Amino acid sequence: MKQYFRMIKDPRFRLVYNEHRPFGTGPAPKRIRLNREGFSMVAGVKKKTMVYPGMLLAEHPSLEKGDLHSPIYGMITEVNARSVFVDAVDPSQAEPGVFPDLPAPVDLLKSGQEGEELVHTVKKMGVNTRSLGCRTKTLIVNALNPEPGVRWAEPMLTESADEIRTGLELQRRMHRAEEIMLAVPTGCSARFAGIKTVEVDPTYPNSVNELLIKEVTGEEAPPDVAAVGLHNVWSLGRTGTTGLPLMETVITIGTATEWANYIVKNGSLVGELLEFTNISLKSGDTILRGGPLCGESLDRLDRSITKGAYGFFVVNAGEVPPIEGDSPCINCGACIQICPTRIDPRMLSRYAEFGKYNMSRKENFRLCIDCGLCGYVCIARRPVLQYIRLAVKRLEEEERLARLTPVEPVGKG
Ligand code: SF4
Ligand code: SF4
Incomplete structure (x- = not known):
C-alpha cells in the first residue's frame, strides 16, 4: 500500500539544542549485563571465565548484527538465555597471567579492506551493519537527534568529528551506496569533505528515517534510497579510530531539569549510572531506556544500556500522568x-x-x-x-x- 505521510510541524517537538560540549566519560562499571539473545557463546566462555576488554564472548549468525565483546576486565558471574553478567576485576590486583596482553588495535583505514570483506570485519568487531551495509543507490546519514530530549547529535557532528569522518570513510569503502548524503538540522554548519549535506527542519518526527527520506527527496519510500542513524556511523567510526571492538555507546542521560551526554560502556547498569550522575529516584519515578517518547520503561536497576541505546531518562512522579494499561479508550481521536x-x-x-x-x-x-x-x-x-x-x-x-x-x-x- 502506498503511504501518505502527514508531516507534523509541532514546536513542542524541536530537536535542536545548540549543544557543543564534548561527551563526558561514563563510570567504570562494577558490573555489566550484556544482551545475548540470538547469540551463540564462544566455545569455552562460561560462568567463571576471566574476560578482558575487547574479548569476544558471543557471535551472532547474521552478518547484520555485530558480535559481542567484553567492555571490561572481569569474571563472568552468570550466563542465561538473555544475558551475560560480568563482575569487574581490577587487573592490577589479579594474579599474573590471569589476563592476557590486550590484542593490538587494527587500523581499518590502513587495512586496505573494502566491500564485503570490510563489512565482515566490522561485524566481527561488534558493529551492527544492518543499515550501514544497505545496498542502495543513495544512503542518507540521519544527523538529527532521534527524539526530543536526546541531545548528542550536534556535538557528535562537531566535537566527535574524527569518529564521524572515519565512519563516513569506512561506510564509503563498504561500496554499498553510490552516494552518501548527510542530513543535518537547518542552520547546522557541520560539513564533511566529499559528502553532500542537506538541511532538514529539525522537528520530530522528521528524525524517523521514513520521514527524513521524504524531507530530503520529496518522495515517500523512493526505491534505492535508505537512511542510517548518525549514532550507527559514530559506532563504526569509533571502531575505526580506536582499532578496537565496539565497547561503548553514546547516550543522553536526562531528567526534567538536567541532562548530559556520556560515552558509557555497553552493558552499564542503570543503577550505576544513576549513582554516577547523582540522580536519586523517588517513589513513582519512571526510568526510560531510549528517549522520552519511544523509550521502554525499566522496572529494575540492574537493567542495562544495550549496544546502540541512545538515551536514558528519569521522569519524575507527577511530571507526566502515568500510562495505565487498563485505561479505556475514550474515542477522542x-x-x-x-x-x-x-x-x-x-x-x-x-x-x-x-x-x-x-x-x-x-x-x-x-x-x-x-x-x-x-x-x-x-x-x-x-x-x-x-x-x-x-x-x-x-x-x-x-x-x-x-x-x-x-x-x-x-x-x-
Ligand atoms: S507510533 Fe503511533 S503515531 Fe506513530 S506511526 Fe505508529 S501508530 Fe502512528
Ligand atoms: S482515541 Fe483518544 S483515548 Fe483512544 S487511544 Fe486514541 S488518543 Fe487515546
Whole structure:
C-alpha cells in the first residue's frame, strides 16, 4: 500500500539544542549485563571465565548484527538465555597471567579492506551493519537527534568529528551506496569533505528515517534510497579510530531539569549510572531506556544500556500522568489526528489489548514507524505504542513460524 505521510510541524517537538560540549566519560562499571539473545557463546566462555576488554564472548549468525565483546576486565558471574553478567576485576590486583596482553588495535583505514570483506570485519568487531551495509543507490546519514530530549547529535557532528569522518570513510569503502548524503538540522554548519549535506527542519518526527527520506527527496519510500542513524556511523567510526571492538555507546542521560551526554560502556547498569550522575529516584519515578517518547520503561536497576541505546531518562512522579494499561479508550481521536502515517492507533491498540492481533492486519499495522506520538497525545494515558509493538511482535513471530512449518502435500491419502 502506498503511504501518505502527514508531516507534523509541532514546536513542542524541536530537536535542536545548540549543544557543543564534548561527551563526558561514563563510570567504570562494577558490573555489566550484556544482551545475548540470538547469540551463540564462544566455545569455552562460561560462568567463571576471566574476560578482558575487547574479548569476544558471543557471535551472532547474521552478518547484520555485530558480535559481542567484553567492555571490561572481569569474571563472568552468570550466563542465561538473555544475558551475560560480568563482575569487574581490577587487573592490577589479579594474579599474573590471569589476563592476557590486550590484542593490538587494527587500523581499518590502513587495512586496505573494502566491500564485503570490510563489512565482515566490522561485524566481527561488534558493529551492527544492518543499515550501514544497505545496498542502495543513495544512503542518507540521519544527523538529527532521534527524539526530543536526546541531545548528542550536534556535538557528535562537531566535537566527535574524527569518529564521524572515519565512519563516513569506512561506510564509503563498504561500496554499498553510490552516494552518501548527510542530513543535518537547518542552520547546522557541520560539513564533511566529499559528502553532500542537506538541511532538514529539525522537528520530530522528521528524525524517523521514513520521514527524513521524504524531507530530503520529496518522495515517500523512493526505491534505492535508505537512511542510517548518525549514532550507527559514530559506532563504526569509533571502531575505526580506536582499532578496537565496539565497547561503548553514546547516550543522553536526562531528567526534567538536567541532562548530559556520556560515552558509557555497553552493558552499564542503570543503577550505576544513576549513582554516577547523582540522580536519586523517588517513589513513582519512571526510568526510560531510549528517549522520552519511544523509550521502554525499566522496572529494575540492574537493567542495562544495550549496544546502540541512545538515551536514558528519569521522569519524575507527577511530571507526566502515568500510562495505565487498563485505561479505556475514550474515542477522542487525538491519536488518529497526529499519526504521521495516517493509520488508526486507536483501533490497533484495542485489537492488541484484547489479543485480536490478526485484526491489526486490516489496519495496516506495518505502516507504523514507531514514533510514539499516539501515546504522547492520548488523554486517557493508554500505552498505545506499547500495544502496537506487542501486536507487531506477535504477528511477526506468527509469520516466522508459518515460514518454518512444512506445507502438507496436496492429494495424498
Ligand atoms: S507510533 Fe503511533 S503515531 Fe506513530 S506511526 Fe505508529 S501508530 Fe502512528
Ligand atoms: S488518543 Fe487515546 S483515548 Fe483518544 S482515541 Fe486514541 S487511544 Fe483512544
